[in-house]
Amino acid sequence: MELPQNWEVRHSRTYSKDYYFNTLTKESRWDPPPMGENERIRASHLLIKHKDSRRPSSWKEMLTPHLFSLSLPQEKILRTKEEALEILKRHQKRIETGETTLSAAATTESDCSSARRGGDLGHFERGQMQKPFEDAAFALEVGQLSEPVFTDSGVHLILRTA
Numbered sequence: 001m002e003l004p005q006n007w008e009v010r011h012s013r014t015y016s017k018d019y020y021f022n023t024l025t026k027e028s029r030w031d032p033p034p035m036g037e038n039e040r041i042r043a044s045h046l047l048i049k050h051k052d053s054r055r056p057s058s059w060k061e062m063l064t065p066h067l068f069s070l071s072l073p074q075e076k077i078l079r080t081k082e083e084a085l086e087i088l089k090r091h092q093k094r095i096e097t098g099e100t101t102l103s104a105a106a107t108t109e110s111d112c113s114s115a116r117r118g119g120d121l122g123h124f125e126r127g128q129m130q131k132p133f134e135d136a137a138f139a140l141e142v143g144q145l146s147e148p149v150f151t152d153s154g155v156h157l158i159l160r161t162a
């Protein structure tokens with residue numbers, strides 16, 4: 001029988017019957033754990049960084065100011081967390097009204113390097129992304145857009161795509 005990650009079958013001599021044991025959580029149970037269908041999902045996101053972000057710089061701050069104005073490319077992102085949230089909420093509204101798509105908005109507006117892929121992060125399992133991002137993404141139905149999500153990287157809009 002196929003079991004989720006970290007689970008194995010063991011034999012109880014006391015009751016002379018098999019049981020299931022999770023080598024990671026040390027949980028044991030008589031009936032087999034369900035094969036979660038949500039163990040691996042795919043999502044895209046739009047990230048707006050702020051001055052307290054873990055890496056407060058992005059491809060965007062280096063290129064855009066230089067291209068459309070005479071200002072020098074600034075190294076560090078200076079906007080506040082509150083300003084980042086306001087910017088993200090404007091994108092959220094435009095995506096929710098159908099004026100744009102997350103992919104189109106992420107391509108020009110996201111401060112994550114995934115912007116060049118329309119914000120696509122590919123498939124991932126639990127344990128790979130920052131926890132607030134993971135919890136929000138795994139709570140979404142396929143095709144659903146998240147509310148603003150805060151991680152150490154900044155403020156995200158997440159679209160679950162698979």
Ligand SMILES: O=C(CCc1ccccc1)N[C@H](Cc1nc2ccccc2[nH]1)C(=O)O
Pocket residue numbers: 045047055111112113114120121122129130133151153
């Ligand atoms: O870590 C990356 C790369 C993410 C990525 C994954 C898979 C394909 C392409 C990009 N970019 C960071 C910003 C960032 N922080 C995040 C936190 C959670 C999910 C996506 C994130 N993106 C940054 O650019 O500072």
